[in-house]
Amino acid sequence: MAIVELESVKKVYTLGKAEVHAVRGVTFSIEKGDFASIVGPSGSGKSTILNMIGCIDQPTEGIVRINGTVTGGLKDKELTKLRHETLGFIFQSFNLIPVLNVYENIEFPLLLGKNRRSRKETREWIEFLIEAVGLADHMHHKSNELSGGQRQRVAIARALVTKPEIVLADEPTANLDSKTGQSIIELMKKMNSELNTTFIFSTHDRSIMEIADHVIQLLDGLIVEDSKTKAEAGSIS
Amino acid sequence: MFLTMKVAFRNISRQKKRSFLLAGAIAFGMMVITLMNALTGGAVINIRDNFSHALGGHVFITGREWTEAGQMIMKIRPDANLDRLLEENARQIEAFTRRSQAMPSLIFGSQQTMHLLYGVDFSEEDRLIDSLVVVEGSLAELGKRDDIIVLPEPVAERLGVEVGETVLIRLETLTGQQNVGEARVAAFIKDQEELGLSAAYTSRANLNSLLGMEPHEYQILNMFVTDLDLVDQFARTFREGLLSPEEAEEAEDEPEVTVTVAGMPIDPGTRTQEVTPWEGTRYQVMNINQIMEAVELVVGVLNRVGLVIFLILLVVTMVGITNTFRMIMIERTKEIGTMRAFGMQQKQVKRIFLWEAVLLGLLGCLGGLVIAGVIALAVGSVSLNTDPSLQFFLNNGRITFSLPLQDVAVNVALVILTSLLAAYWPARAAAKMSPMKALSSHT
Known part of the structure; x- marks a missing residue:
């Protein structure tokens, strides 16, 4: 079952008098539970596609369907609600909220909407995530007291806290050294396997794209390859 | 609401120096208006007390009667009705x-x-x-x-x-x-x-x-009342209680009576119209508030001047707050984008900024009130050996400060309102910011 569908999607930006065709008409779908990677060189349209899937940008043409909902035409309030209920985000530069500590950063998305869990359940869930990303000893640290890798782990837990259907990660390892980057990808894979959350991440690092079971290769705003090789669940510890 | 307030509070403590300067500017304005109001409030009380003291009371009753020769004289004879009123209101x-x-x-x-x-x-x-x-x-x-x-x-x-x-x-x-x-x-x-x-x-x-x-x-019955707040009502009780039936009929046509305390009419509006002689004693009741009206008028003007100064200070501070919040908005663009990406609605983003303004305003008010309190305590503890004419405004040679709670509430409300107004446009701009543009910002 496709959880993300893009049909003939184009995106044109206007930069002064010039038009930039960031995405020139792409069609693909991502199944629920996929660990999908969008790869390509800089300027190939990876981030633009992730932004459109993430409902923070709208296509100029074509249809983006998230979990069955066509995002085009939705008002800001509806898009925000869709983001909150369906999507989680991991950013290249972590984007933690500096005034909040680890626990509060992870808790943050839960406080934005209606939280149906009890306070105890919420606490247990957040602590489980903190444990899962290996930051149990840093629960009350502020983001400026953490290393890059630790920050990205917080970001992963934050992305997962609302139990979203889809987690989008825009170059999650770009600001990390290769070893830390590898461990972050492995952590994401582990979460993908354990929680059956769909992960879509963009990268131009060939070594980490190989872990993905669905790779979409872009060049100049067009798909050059869309390959699926479903990896065995639980193969990464 | 709790989340936005919490983030706002943390944001204020994030930039301590900037928050301190902004709240300090508000505190300065608050201090000025508080001291001014308290000073004039204290002066009014002192003037009233000193007047009461000098005149020997808060409510003054005089009596007038006509002699057989057709002269009006000022005199109060023993009067059972007056004695009854004194007893009833003892x-x-x-x-x-x-x-x-x-x-x-x-x-x-x-x-x-x-x-x-x-x-x-x-x-x-x-x-x-x-x-x-x-x-x-x-x-x-x-x-x-x-x-x-x-x-x-x-x-x-x-x-x-x-x-x-x-x-x-x-x-x-x-x-x-x-x-x-x-x-x-x-x-x-x-x-x-x-x-x-x-x-x-x-x-x-x-x-x-x-x-x-x-x-x-x-000739004059002077009374000190137990509750000065009720002095008007108290005087009215006597005025109405001492009114003769004929007087009540005429009262509608007559202007307010004049009393001659200290040998001179206090009320400048002395009547010039012809007076028809009456029988028995007619009473005039005046209270300290009527004497204080002129003083309170001056105080009112002073307070208004204070308010204008306060408003000017607030407007200047408002410009400062608006500029600072614009800066804050630019600084936190990426953060706003992140919050929006995770599902924060526009109105919640706006609320964070508005809460920050409210908290800054409250901090400023609190600071201003504390500083004003300290200054008032310090100034009030000094015994002034000034020009004797100034003694009338003092209490035993000391400046006293009195500030009704409602005045404080009005000033605090003004500060909060101004802060909200100053932060509104940057808050709105922050809320309207596209999440995509905010996330791709380099700040």
Whole structure:
């Protein structure tokens, strides 16, 4: 079952008098539970596609369907609600909220909407995530007291806290050294396997794209390859 | 709401120096207006107290009647109705005094001077006796004999009289005949001439005999009330209770009555219209608030000037807040994008900024009030040896501060409103920011 569908999607930006065709008409779908990677060189349209899937940008043409909902035409309030209920985000530069500590950063998305869990359940869930990303000893640290890798782990837990259907990660390892980057990808894979959350991440690092079971290769705003090789669940510890 | 407030609070503590400066600017404005209001509030109370003290009460009742010869005289005779009112309202009356008054020529040797003279029953004038500051002589004889007089020091100097010597009192009786009496000087007292209320004192029996009145008659009934807030209502009770049926009919056509405390009409609106003689005594009731109206008018103007200064300061601060919030918005663009990506609605983003403004405003108000309180305490503890005319605004030589809670509430509300207004546009701009553009920002 496709959880993300893009049909003939184009995106044109206007930069002064010039038009930039960031995405020139792409069609693909991502199944629920996929660990999908969008790869390509800089300027190939990876981030633009992730932004459109993430409902923070709208296509100029074509249809983006998230979990069955066509995002085009939705008002800001509806898009925000869709983001909150369906999507989680991991950013290249972590984007933690500096005034909040680890626990509060992870808790943050839960406080934005209606939280149906009890306070105890919420606490247990957040602590489980903190444990899962290996930051149990840093629960009350502020983001400026953490290393890059630790920050990205917080970001992963934050992305997962609302139990979203889809987690989008825009170059999650770009600001990390290769070893830390590898461990972050492995952590994401582990979460993908354990929680059956769909992960879509963009990268131009060939070594980490190989872990993905669905790779979409872009060049100049067009798909050059869309390959699926479903990896065995639980193969990464 | 809790989340936005929490983030706002953390944001304020994130940039301590900037928050301190902004809140400091607000605090300065708050301090100025608080001190100004408290100073004028305290001055009003002091002036009222000093007036009450000098005039011998908060509510003043005078009586007028027509003589057979067609002269209107100021006199209160024993009156069962007045006694009943005094009894019925005894709980609200702290003390009352009954005085006569005149503006006689005081003569000693070849010197003479006109001066206000009160005839008082010293047995009911404890407050007066306590307030008199004796420069020479003694008040021990007051109440024991009638033919004694207490003179303000400058009057004694003008006359060249010494304690123990006798002065002549020349005056017109109530019916206009010349009369002369004498009184022995018991003491010189410190004068309050600068208040325009300087007076000499003799026994009421002595003055009454010179004025052609019976010893139990008097001209002014002064009352100190227990609750000054109720003084208007209290005065009304007496005004209505002392109204004769004929007077009630005429009252609708008559302007507000005038009272002559200190020998002169206090109310400048003296009537010029013809008066039809009446039978019996007609009373005029006045209270301290009516005297204070002119003072309060001046205070009102001062407070308005203070408010204008405060508003100017607020506008300047508002510009500062708006600029700072614009800067903050730019600084936090990426953060706003992140929050929006995770599902924060536009109104929640706006709320964070508005909460920050409210918290800054509250911090500023609190700081301003604390600083004003400290200054008021410090200034209030100093005894000022100033020009005597300023003493009227002081309480025993000290500046006092009084600030009604509602004034504080109004000022705080003004600050909060201004802060909200100043932060509104940057908050709105932050809320309207596209999440995509915000996330791709480099700030």
